[in-house]
Amino acid sequence: MERLTAEPLYKRAESAMVARIVKRIWRPGMRLPNEFELAAEFGVSQGTIRKALVSMERRGLLARSPGRGTTVVKTTAEESLFAFFRLRDDVSGNMTVPEPLSERISRRAATRKERTQFETAESDVYVLERVRQHGGVPFALERMRLPATLFKGIEDDAPLPNSLYPYLQERFGISVMVAEEGLSAVLGKEKETRKLDVPVGTPLLKVERRARDLAHRIVELRTSHFLTDGASYRVDLARSDPLSEVAGVT
Amino acid sequence: MERLTAEPLYKRAESAMVARIVKRIWRPGMRLPNEFELAAEFGVSQGTIRKALVSMERRGLLARSPGRGTTVVKTTAEESLFAFFRLRDDVSGNMTVPEPLSERISRRAATRKERTQFETAESDVYVLERVRQHGGVPFALERMRLPATLFKGIEDDAPLPNSLYPYLQERFGISVMVAEEGLSAVLGKEKETRKLDVPVGTPLLKVERRARDLAHRIVELRTSHFLTDGASYRVDLARSDPLSEVAGVT
DNA sequence: GAGTGGTCTAGACCACAAG
DNA sequence: TTGTGGTCTAGACCACTCT
Numbered sequence: 330m331e332r333l334t335a336e337p338l339y340k341r342a343e344s345a346m347v348a349r350i351v352k353r354i355w356r357p358g359m360r361l362p363n364e365f366e367l368a369a370e371f372g373v374s375q376g377t378i379r380k381a382l383v384s385m386e387r388r389g390l391l392a393r394s395p396g397r398g399t400t401v402v403k404t405t406a407e408e409s410l411f412a413f414f415r416l417r418d419d420v421s422g423n424m425t426v427p428e429p430l431s432e433r434i435s436r437r438a439a440t441r442k443e444r445t446q447f448e449t450a451e452s453d454v455y456v457l458e459r460v461r462q463h464g465g466v467p468f469a470l471e472r473m474r475l476p477a478t479l480f481k482g483i484e485d486d487a488p489l490p491n492s493l494y495p496y497l498q499e500r501f502g503i504s505v506m507v508a509e510e511g512l513s514a515v516l517g518k519e520k521e522t523r524k525l526d527v528p529v530g531t532p533l534l535k536v537e538r539r540a541r542d543l544a545h546r547i548v549e550l551r552t553s554h555f556l557t558d559g560a561s562y563r564v565d566l567a568r569s570d571p572l573s574e575v576a577g578v579t
Numbered sequence: 580m581e582r583l584t585a586e587p588l589y590k591r592a593e594s595a596m597v598a599r600i601v602k603r604i605w606r607p608g609m610r611l612p613n614e615f616e617l618a619a620e621f622g623v624s625q626g627t628i629r630k631a632l633v634s635m636e637r638r639g640l641l642a643r644s645p646g647r648g649t650t651v652v653k654t655t656a657e658e659s660l661f662a663f664f665r666l667r668d669d670v671s672g673n674m675t676v677p678e679p680l681s682e683r684i685s686r687r688a689a690t691r692k693e694r695t696q697f698e699t700a701e702s703d704v705y706v707l708e709r710v711r712q713h714g715g716v717p718f719a720l721e722r723m724r725l726p727a728t729l730f731k732g733i734e735d736d737a738p739l740p741n742s743l744y745p746y747l748q749e750r751f752g753i754s755v756m757v758a759e760e761g762l763s764a765v766l767g768k769e770k771e772t773r774k775l776d777v778p779v780g781t782p783l784l785k786v787e788r789r790a791r792d793l794a795h796r797i798v799e800l801r802t803s804h805f806l807t808d809g810a811s812y813r814v815d816l817a818r819s820d821p822l823s824e825v826a827g828v829t
Numbered sequence: 830g831a832g833t834g835g836t837c838t839a840g841a842c843c844a845c846a847a848g
Numbered sequence: 849t850t851g852t853g854g855t856c857t858a859g860a861c862c863a864c865t866c867t
Contacts, residue, residue, distance in 0.1 A: 337836060363852065374838045379853085389818030395853040396846030402818075412818045419761070508816040511669070513807035514764035514782040532764040532782045537811070557763035561787070564814055566758040568639030568652075568662045587855060613833065624857045629834085645834040646865030 338373050343381035345371065350390060350401055351543045353502055357403035361391070364399075389506065390543075404504065406492035413494070413508060413540075415562045416469075416555060425560045427461035427469060427491075434458075434487050436477060443474060446539065447547055453477035455484065457493075460524050467525050470554040479503060479548060503548055508540040512562065521554050534562060592621050593631035600640060600651055601793045603752050607653035611641070614649075639756065640793075654754065656742035663744070663758060663790075665812045666719075666805060675810045677711035677719060682738050684708075686727060693724060696789070697797055703727035705734065707743075710774050717775050720804040729753060729798060753798055758790040762812065771804050784812060 336344075346367075349355045361367065368378040382399060385391045393399045416425045439447070439454045454474045461469035473493070475483065480501055483489070490496045494505045517531040525531075533554040540549040555562070586594075596617075599605045611617065618628040632649060635641045643649045666675045689697070689704045704724045711719035723743070725733065730751055733739070740746045744755045767781040775781075783804045790799040805812070 339836080376839080377837060380836090382853095393853065394846080395844065396851075398846095398852055408818065413816055415814075415816075417761070506818060510814045510816060511667070511811035512762060512784065512814065513811045514784040514805075515807075516782050530780075532766050534762065534764040534784075555764075557765075561761035561763045564665075564760045564762065566663055566665075566760060568658065568756060589855080626858080627856060630855090632834095643834065644865080645863065646832075648833055648865095 338371075339377045339380040339384075342367075342371050342373060342378055343384055346381060346385065347390065347543070350504075355401050356502075357401050357498060357504070359401050361399040361401070404495040404498045406490075406495055409492055409494045409505075413505075415564065416557075416560050417563045418560050420559070425463050425468065428463060429488070429491050430460040430462040430467055432457070432459050432488050434484050434489070436484065439474075443550065446550055447476055449476070449546075451476045451478065455480055457489065468556045468560070470521055470524055472552045474550040476548065497548075504543050505540045505548060506543055508538050510539075511537045515554075517554070525554070525556060527556065531556070533557075536562070588621075588623050589627045589630040589634070592617075592623060592628055593634055595621065596631060596635065597640065597793070600754075605651050606752075607651050607748060607754070609651050611649040611651070654745040654748050656740075656745055659742055659744045659755075663755075665814065666807075666810050667813045668810050670809070675713050675718065677741075678713060679738070679741050680710040680712040680717055682707070682709050684734050684737050684739070686734065689724075689726075693800065696800055697726055699726070699796075701726045701728065705730055707739065718806045718810070720771055720774055722802045724800040726798065747798075754793050755790045755798060756793055758788050760789075761787045765804075767804070775804070775806060777806065781806070783807075786812070 346355075355361065362370070364375045364378050364382065367382075368375040371378065382391060382393065386393050390402055391399055392402050410424070410426075414424065414427060416427075417423065418425055434455060434457045436453055436455050439451050443454055444451055454477055457471075457473040457475065459469075459471040459473075460467050461471065480497070480503075483500075486496075486500070498504045513535050515533050515535045517525065517527060517529060517533045519529050521533060522529050522531055525533075534557045536551075536553040536555065538549070538551040538553070539547050540551065542548045596605075605611065612620070614625045614628050614632065617632075618625040621628065632641060632643065636643050636649075640652055641649055642652050660674070660676075664674065664677065666677075667673065668675055684705060684707045686703055686705050689701050693704055694701055704727055707721075707723040707725065709719075709721045709723075710717050711721065730747070730753075733750075736746075736750070748754045763785050765783050765785045767775065767777060767779060767783045769779050771783060772779050772781055775783075784807045786801075786803040786805065788799070788801040788803070789797050790801065792798045
């Protein structure tokens with residue numbers, strides 16, 4: 330798709346650098362060359378490279394600091410939880426830390442709907458089911474579906490680490506960066522309430538997630554059911570700028 | 580509160596300019612002086628002023644474009660709805676446009692809890708209750724509480740415009756910029772289900788909102804109940820940068 | 830045609846982290 | 849002590865909007 334006006338240099342530099350992270354030429358934790366070296370390499374000025382680097386920092390791809398340099402962000406359990414786990418205690422406002430209670434993983438053919446949702450010709454999926462607890466009380470049910478081609482061999486690592494996304498990055502080189510969720514209120518059916526140890530008909534917060542990686546591929550479908558008696562799912566809303574465009578892979 | 584290292588010039592310029600908007604020296608729709616004039620006025624370079632202006636544009640306070648100049652953002656019904664109304668149709672993905680069905684406004688003393696939540700010595704509140712419909716079917720119940728001191732005389736304007744925030748900006752000079760929401764699943768009680776025309780015990784998505792204005796004051800408390808059978812509340816999650824600080828009023 | 834913001838460059842000085 | 853990113857300045861050229 331050609332443009333009449335060429336992309337600005339800083340956007341082209343950003344796309345090229347994002348591509349290096351996607352292709353794992355630059356890997357999580359790795360330190361980048363300094364601004365002048367990058368500028369020389371891309372044939373632009375240091376100020377232009379800086380604009381690209383600052384943008385990538387804002388997108389959560391890079392970490393920058395004086396003295397230490399610029400490094401590719403390596404996902405930690407803490408920030409992953411903070412970014413993607415939104416349940417907070419109603420009284421304290423603190424996070425309801427989800428500790429594992431039980432887990433089950435299996436492989437099966439993808440349903441027609443899953444194939445559509447993954448936007449690829451995905452034949453098999455891994456299904457990971459978890460019950461989460463806090464203080465001995467179960468409060469969440471999670472069912473993740475992962476494309477088998479991307480996560481081949483994941484079942485050998487069972488039981489999986491509590492924090493899934495840092496593990497996926499470390500083990501498979503797939504970095505979950507963004508997710509879209511759809512929330513609704515439902516009545517708990519027997520299959521859910523039994524695992525959560527509540528009566529049938531208890532209201533549950535149902536959350537459907539589509540998680541995307543660096544290359545904007547959908548890499549996980551997740552359906553969660555939460556008990557929200559003493560906690561709630563927190564959202565921050567703001568008038569946002571429409572200038573956030575995802576740079577493609579070059 | 581002094582700092583060991585002084586604030587950077589661009590942050591001080593940003594604080595000063597935000598203060599002008601808060602104090603309504605610069606009003607929604609107004610055009611700002613150009614970058615060189617602002618730079619001269621604040622005694623900094625054009626590049627420094629630009630950094631402050633770009634930051635304010637990202638915060639949704641300013642709109643900038645070549646040829647037209649920089650203007651203070653004036654809230655429109657469309658973008659207000661897009662930013663703060665998150666319900667989308669499950670099939671089409673389109674917005675479930677909330678049309679008014681009925682409305683009631685009254686004034687009463689603030690409860691102890693409301694006084695705590697408003698973080699001010701607020702004695703009276705206006706209570707605005709609305710039932711929203713789409714295609715003739717009621718789907719949402721809203722109960723807003725507004726500090727009486729900020730919105731004196733609002734009851735004279737009843738029935739209020741469909742889109743509340745642009746009206747509040749126009750009429751009272753209060754710009755809602757951000758909101759924090761807490762979501763939970765509840766069983767509909769008689770008082771809710773009657774207005775929504777569904778059976779008692781229908782699962783409802785309960786949303787508690789605290790809306791803040793430019794000066795970061797809490798200017799609205801809102802409790803909503805949504806029917807989420809054909810629709811869901813959409814959220815975008817991302818690893819965010821921790822550098823977003825709200826500049827105070829100078 | 831005049832004026833605006835968007836891009837790009839070049840260079841100076843600073844605080845901070847690491848060896 | 850060295851090197852890094854953070855801040856700040858100055859100036860050039862361009863595309864776009866409005867009149």
